[in-house]
Amino acid sequence: MGAIEDIYADLETDVSEEEFREAVAEKVEQMGGLADEETAAMLLAHELNEGEVETVADIEPGMDEVKFLAKVMAVGDLNTFERDGDDEDGRVINVEAADETASVRLAFWDQQAVDIDDGALDVGDVLRVKGRPKDGYNGLEVSVDKAEPDEDATIDVEPGDGSTIESLTMGQSDVTLRGLVLDTDSVRTFDRDDGSEGRVANLTLGDETGRVRVTLWDEQADRAEEIDPGTSVEVVDGYVREREGSLELHVGEDGAVDEIDDRVAFEPDADSIDGVEIGDTVDIAGVVRSADPKRTFDRDDGSEGQVRNVRIQDGTGDIRVALWGEKADKEIAPGDEVLAADVEIQDGWQDDKEASANWASTVVVLDDGAASTAPEPEGDDDHAGLSSFGGGSDGDAGGSGGDTGTASDAGTAAGGAQTAEQVEFTGTVVQTGDPVVLDDGEQTMSVDTDQRVQLGQEVTVRGALDDGRVDADDVF
Numbered sequence: 001m002g003a004i005e006d007i008y009a010d011l012e013t014d015v016s017e018e019e020f021r022e023a024v025a026e027k028v029e030q031m032g033g034l035a036d037e038e039t040a041a042m043l044l045a046h047e048l049n050e051g052e053v054e055t056v057a058d059i060e061p062g063m064d065e066v067k068f069l070a071k072v073m074a075v076g077d078l079n080t081f082e083r084d085g086d087d088e089d090g091r092v093i094n095v096e097a098a099d100e101t102a103s104v105r106l107a108f109w110d111q112q113a114v115d116i117d118d119g120a121l122d123v124g125d126v127l128r129v130k131g132r133p134k135d136g137y138n139g140l141e142v143s144v145d146k147a148e149p150d151e152d153a154t155i156d157v158e159p160g161d162g163s164t165i166e167s168l169t170m171g172q173s174d175v176t177l178r179g180l181v182l183d184t185d186s187v188r189t190f191d192r193d194d195g196s197e198g199r200v201a202n203l204t205l206g207d208e209t210g211r212v213r214v215t216l217w218d219e220q221a222d223r224a225e226e227i228d229p230g231t232s233v234e235v236v237d238g239y240v241r242e243r244e245g246s247l248e249l250h251v252g253e254d255g256a257v258d259e260i261d262d263r264v265a266f267e268p269d270a271d272s273i274d275g276v277e278i279g280d281t282v283d284i285a286g287v288v289r290s291a292d293p294k295r296t297f298d299r300d301d302g303s304e305g306q307v308r309n310v311r312i313q314d315g316t317g318d319i320r321v322a323l324w325g326e327k328a329d330k331e332i333a334p335g336d337e338v339l340a341a342d343v344e345i346q347d348g349w350q351d352d353k354e355a356s357a358n359w360a361s362t363v364v365v366l367d368d369g370a371a372s373t374a375p376e377p378e379g380d381d382d383h384a385g386l387s388s389f390g391g392g393s394d395g396d397a398g399g400s401g402g403d404t405g406t407a408s409d410a411g412t413a414a415g416g417a418q419t420a421e422q423v424e425f426t427g428t429v430v431q432t433g434d435p436v437v438l439d440d441g442e443q444t445m446s447v448d449t450d451q452r453v454q455l456g457q458e459v460t461v462r463g464a465l466d467d468g469r470v471d472a473d474d475v476f
Contacts, residue, residue, distance in 0.1 A: 003038040057101035057169065059142065061135040066142065070097035070104060071155040072125045074174065078117040093117055097127065099155050102169040105141045106131070112144065126153045140171035166209035168240050168247050175238040175249060179205030179212070180264040181231045182339075182364040184224045186326065203227070203257075204341075204362045205235070205249075206266035211341060211362065214238070215250045216257065223257045229364065232264040233257050244360075268339045268366070274316035276345045276353065283341040284321075284355060285366075286314035289444050290431040294328045312338055312355075313444075320348055321355040327363050334437040334444055335468060339364045423470060426460040429453045435469060451475040 008020050020041075027040035052067040053059055059066050076094040083090045093113040095106040106129065108116055115121075128150045131142040163177050183204040190198050201216045201224035214235065216224055227233060237255040241248050251257060270285035294308040308328035311320050321340050323330065332338060340355060341362040348354025357363050425445045427438030435446040436453055438461070447461050449472040463472040 004041045007038070007041045055101040056097075056099045056104050057171075059102075059104060059133050059140060059171075061133050061140065063133050065130065065145075066133055067128070067130045068099075069126060069128055069150065069153050069155060070099050070106075071157055072096070072121060072123050072127065073098050073103065073157070075116065075121060075123060078113055095121065096174050097129070098157050100157055102140075103172045104133075105136060105173045106147070107136075107141055107143045108147070109143070112147075126150050126155055128153070136173070140173070164209040165205065165207050165212045168212065168249065170240055170242050170247060173239040175235065175240065177205070177207075177212075177235045177238060177249065178260065178262070178264050179207045179233060179235070180266045181227055181229050181233055182206045182211065182266065183229055183362045184227065187221045187225060201225070204364075205233070206264075206268075208265045208267050210269075211266075213243075213246070213248045213362075214257075215241075215248055217250065217252045219253060220251045220255060220257065227257065227259065232260050232262060234260050268341075270314070270339065272316040273312070273314050273319050276319070276355075278345050278347050278353060280345045281342055282345060282355075283339065284312060284314070284319065284343065285337070285339045286312040286318070287444065288332055288334050288336045288338055289313045289318055289439050290437055291332055291334055310338070312340065313439075319353055319355055321357055321363075323357050323363060325359060327357050327361070330363060330365070332363075332365060334431055334435075334446055337366045339366055421465045422463070423465045424460060424462045425470060426458070429457045429459060445470060447472050447475075449475050 004021060004024060005017075008017050024037055024040045028035060028037060031040065054068075056068060056070055059068065072095055074096040076096075078091060078093045080089045080091050091110050091113040093108050093116050095108060095116070097104055097106050106127075121127075126149065127147045129142065129144060130146045131144040133140060133142045135141070163172075163175050165177065165179065168175065168177075181203055185202045187199055187201045190200065192198050199218050199221040201221040203214050203216070203224045205212055205214055235249060235251060235255065235257050238249045238251050239255075241250050268285050269283070271280075271282040273284055273286065276282050276284070289311040291311075292309045294306055296304055296306045299305050306325065306328045308323045309320055310323065310332055311318055321343065323332075339362070340357055341364070343355040343357045343361050346354050346356050425438060425440070425447075427440035427445060429436060429438060431437035432453060435448055438445045438447060438459065445461075446469045447463075448469055449461065451472070453459055453475070460474075460476055461470050461472040462474040463470045465471075
C-alpha cells in the first residue's frame, strides 16, 4: 500500500477514499508545493480526527463536536413536540450509552428517532457516534449527528437494572440505585433567577459499596422529611453531579425515591481514630462513651447556632466529635454505635484532636442490621470498622466486648423467671446525670444511681445488670 492508502486505512471516518484523495490533491494545490501528498494526507487526517475522544469520560459539554464509541444500555420512548414556525412535529428519542469509564445520554432526532423506535437499535449494540455535547437537564447529553453500529468493537460493560454507589460516574443519568437511608436533612428554600422559589433537601444513602449524598429538588425535596433513616429505598432516574470534589446523586421532577421491602446492606468502612491527623476529612465509627448536653450560641450575624459534643471510641482510641446545627438534635446516647462520616479533624481543647461534623458530614446511629454487616479487620488494616469496637455482640453494654456487662441466663427463679446478673464494675465517670456513664478504658457502662458523682472520679459500682444498665446498690 502507498502512503495515502496507509493513512486513510487508519482513519475512523465516513469520508470515502476517493473523496479523501481529492481532498489531498486540493490541499497540495492550496499549499503551493510546500507539502507533498503524504504530508497533505497527514494534515487532513488530523483535521478529520479532531474531536475524537478516547473514552466517554473525556467528553465535556463545551466541546463543539465529539466522536466516540459507546454501548447502548437502554432505549427510551419516542417523544413528539411542536417546533416554532413549523407545521410538522419534531421527534426525539433518548438512548443511554456507556463505556468502561462513564455513561452518556444520546439524543436522536426526527427520522433517526423514528428508525430507532421501529427497532433499528438494540440494547448491547456498540455505536460509533458523532455529535454535539451539552449539559442537559439530567446530566451530560450528546445531540447525535450520526451514529453507526461497529460490530468489531468491544466495550466491557453490561446493561443492567441498577447501579451501585461505587460504580457512579460523573455525568451519568437515568440512574437506578438501591440504598439504605443513613441520614436526612430538612427542606430548604431559595430564590431562582426568574423570581420563582426553589426547594432542595438532602439525604445520605449507603449500600455494600459505599455512601453517596442525594440532592432532592422541588417536589422531590419532601421525601427527605417523609422517609426515616434506616429505610431501604430505590432512587429512579437520578443523575450524577460533582460538588467540591465528591460525586452526588440528584433527583429532579422526572425522578423518584421509593421505599422498598428488600433490606439493603450497608457496610461502614471507617478510619482508625488513632491514625487521624489535623486537617484530614475522615470517616470514624465507634461506641459513644459520653454525650454532653446541647449548647446554643449567638453567631456574628445575630442568628442562633447550636452544638453538642459526644466522645466516640473505637478499638484504637477515642475522640471528641462536635455536632453542629441540626446534627446537635440527633438522639445519641452513651452506648450507641455511631458512624460520623466526612468529619474534619481540628485542633481541639487542650491540644486534643477534635472531629467537626458540619453540614457536609453524615452522622448515623447504626442499628443491629447495619452493625452486622461491618467487615472484620484484617491484620494492621487502617480501617477500624465496627468490628473493632470490642465485640458488639447482642446484649453487650455499649457495644464492647468482655464478660462484664452482658446479660446472663445463669439463674432462674421460681416459676421460670430469669434473674438479673449481679456485676461489679470499676471505671472513670465520663457522664453525670441519668444515667451515670463509667469508662474503664476498654468499655463503657451505664449506671442508674442516686449517688452524686463527679466527672473524672473513679468509682466502683455493684448491682443487677438489666438491659445493658447496672441498677447500682453500692457506689464507692
